[in-house]
Structures are given as structure tokens and as C-alpha cells.
């Protein structure tokens with residue numbers, strides 16, 4: 001057996017403690033697969049006296065970054081601290097010190113991708129990030145390696161476990177959003193600041209990473225149009241069910257001849273769509289390529305051991321590369337600048353919920369206005385609510401730019417008190 005490869009772990013919280021557990025539990029399997037034993041040399045935390053879910057030999061824990069980042073015995077640095085700083089500075093220092101890096105940090109990658117990749121490429125080092133998207137689901141390596149024959153047309157994914165858990169519990173148990181969010185936090189699914197989950201920001205970071213890999217394009221966080229789940233109301237969930245759909249927060253990245261479109265938001269998916277069946281903290285990423293057709297990657301999208309499983313797959317990859325002098329063999333540089341589309345150019349159907357006055361002629365006024373923009377209606381539900389009426393419409397496919405213009409005018413109609421919600425219908429292609 002080869003000499004051990006030494007790892008420095010930055011962070012020992014939810015994910016870090018999972019990494020330690022698996023390295024201890026599956027040491028011999030990992031050594032066999034990597035071709036060398038993997039030894040945890042040092043672990044950096046903020047507070048060395050805090051009780052931990054895992055035990056270490058004396059002298060492994062430290063709160064001094066230099067003792068990990070500057071230790072010449074360490075070959076691979078695993079960053080599972082999260083956030084932009086000091087995680088970014090730690091990764092840069094590790095690369096400058098000639099260490100390969102594994103990270104789960106989508107915040108940092110979505111913000112500083114080009115700079116970090118350039119640094120790793122210049123030094124011929126690995127910068128691997130399988131755990132940054134989809135928790136335990138293998139998606140980064142499949143997308144960049146296994147599907148490399150394809151022109152990827154679209155990536156459509158449930159990429160945030162917290163919001164999928166919240167929407168599932170709201171839909172199946174009729175629970176309140178705030179109550180379920182607390183459960184997701186207690187289970188270790190949410191980000192340290194769960195606003196990033198609820199507002200769609202976490203999903204936006206992940207779909208930006210997937211879009212960059214899928215299309216070889218610069219996709220930055222600010223290129224992603226983002227809507228979170230706070231606007232989703234129990235009534236929308238009920239109407240969606242009645243119409244034969246499920247509401248999910250999805251990330252969608254599509255390459256069109258006009259450019260690349262990347263968005264995150266709640267959408268209605270037909271009940272028979274494979275993503276509609278994804279419950280709880282599970283994630284799934286649906287990829288459409290010109291050769292493979294449709295492929296779906298499914299699994300636990302967050303949590304200690306599933307995420308650590310992806311981190312360790314990167315450690316094994318980094319060890320193999322080290323042993324064959326192939327570190328840095330796959331670095332995602334050379335991304336092209338492609339036009340970023342602010343409005344989708346895809347023709348999609350939309351769900352609209354309007355609060356309207358309860359009198360004759362309202363539906364005719366609304367339908368008439370939409371018709372001026374070439375938008376026709378597929379389904380209409382009208383219900384009395386608290387002395388007013390609620391009008392739920394599903395349009396035939398139309399262009400978002402036309403719908404936006406029509407919605408502005410709808411809000412100004414005397415009969416319309418409020419446009420309560422508007423969600424696209426995704427995944428309606430024949431299957």
C-alpha cells in the first residue's frame with residue numbers, strides 16, 4: 001500500500017463531521033479505491049472546546065488556520081466552512097501552498113469561480129466541488145465528464161432540499177411555511193442563514209454552477225433571475241393540485257440560439273413529470289442532451305452524510321490524480337461569454353391567480369385584455385372568497401415578454417384588485 005495522503009479539514013460542522021465519520025468508518029474501502037490510505041492530519045474549527053459529533057486524537061483540532069494551510073505534510077485541503085470569507089482566503093492560500101482543494105462551498109464558487117479556477121489551473125492543482133450542488137447526488141462529474149459527448153440543451157432541477165422539504169410538508173400535511181422551515185433548520189438542511197434557502201438564492205448559486213458547466217458559459221449569480229417560495233400560498237398549492245400539477249421550486253438553465261437563460265422560481269410541474277415526485281429534502285436534476293436525451297440524477301440534497309459522501313468522492317479523485325501526477329487535469333476554465341437572456345424566449349404556459357370583484361363581466365374583461373397580447377386561456381376556475389372572487393387562469397403557451405406587459409395592464413383594471421401570483425408551467429413537453 002502507498003504512503004498515506006494527508007488531508008486538512010477546514011470546518012467540522014454538519015458536513016465536516018460527516019466527512020470525519022465516513023473517513024473513520026470506511027477507511028479501508030476508501031484506501032482501496034483511492035490507491036492510498038487517507039489520513040486526517042488537522043481539523044480547523046472556530047471553537048476547539050465545543051462538543052463535537054466525532055472524536056479526534058489529541059492535537060488534531062486547531063483554531064489556527066496556519067497550522068493546517070501551511071503544514072507541508074498536508075496534500076489536500078477540504079473546505080467545509082462555507083460563506084465567502086475567510087473560506088475564500090483559506091482556499092487561495094491552500095492553492096498557493098501547492099495543495100489540492102475540495103470544497104462544498106457554492107456561495108464562493110458562484111461568486112468567484114473564474115478567479116479560483118484560474119489559480120488552480122496555473123498551479124496544476126485540483127479544485128473539486130461535487131458537494132456544492134445536490135448534496136449527495138453525483139452531478140458535477142456526470143455533467144462535465146459522463147455527458148461530455150452532448151450539447152446540453154437544458155438543466156432543470158430541484159436543487160434546494162430545504163425548500164423542497166417545506167413545499168412537500170405544506171402540500172401533503174397542510175403545514176404552515178414558518179413551522180416547517182424550523183423543522184428543516186433543526187434537521188441541518190438549511191443554510192446558516194435560511195433566508196438564502198427561502199429566497200431562492202441558494203438554488204440560484206447551484207443552477208449558476210450547473211449552467212456554467214452545462215453550457216461552458218460564464219454564468220454568474222447576478223445572471224440568474226430569482227424568485228423564492230415566500231410568495232407560494234396554501235391556496236396556490238390547492239389550486240395546482242386541482243389542476244393536476246405540483247408546485248416546486250426549480251432552477252432552470254436553458255441554452256437557446258439567442259443565448260443562455262438561467263432562472264429560479266416556483267413553477268407548476270405536471271403530476272406525471274419525474275420531478276413532481278421528488279419529496280422532502282430530496283433533490284433531482286433533470287438534464288436534456290442532444291445525444292443522451294433525458295437523464296435524471298436523484299438523491300438526498302442536503303444533510304451530513306449524503307453531502308460528505310460527495311466530498312469524499314472528490315478526496316478519492318484528488319488522491320488518484322496525485323498518485324498519477326494528474327492533479328488539475330479537469331479544471332473548468334475557458335468559459336465563453338454568451339448572451340444572458342433576461343426574459344425567457346421559450347413559449348410557456350402560465351398559472352395566474354387574481355383577486356377580483358365579484359360581478360358579471362370580470363372574466364370577459366380579463367380574457368379580453370390577455371387576448372390583446374395574443375394570450376389565450378386553457379383553464380379557468382372562479383371561486384368566491386371573503387365577499388370577493390378569486391380567478392385562477394392557466395394560459396396557453398405564450399412569451400414572457402407579452403405576459404409581463406399584459407400583467408401590468410391587468411393590475412390597472414378596475415375589476416382586478418390584485419394579481420396574487422403568476423407561476424410558469426415547466427416540463428409540459430410530451431413524455
Ligand code: NAP
Pocket residue numbers: 010011012013014015016044045046047048050079080081082083086104105106107131132135188189190191192301302303304307
Ligand atoms: P456548519 O454546520 O455551520 O459548519 C461550519 C464549520 O466551519 C463549523 O465547524 C465552524 O466551527 C467552522 N467555521 C466557521 N467559521 C470558521 C472560521 N472563521 N474559522 C474556522 N472554522 C470556522 O456548516 P455546514 O452545514 O457543514 O456547511 C458547510 C459548507 O457545506 C457550506 O459551504 C455549505 O453551503 C455546504 N453544504 C452544506 C450542506 C448541508 O446539508 N449542510 C449541503 C451541501 C453543501 P465551529 O464548529 O467551531 O463553530
Ligand code: HSE
Pocket residue numbers: 132134135159160161162163189190191197202301302303
Ligand atoms: N441549504 C441547502 C439545501 C443545503 O437545503 O439544499 C445543501 O446545499
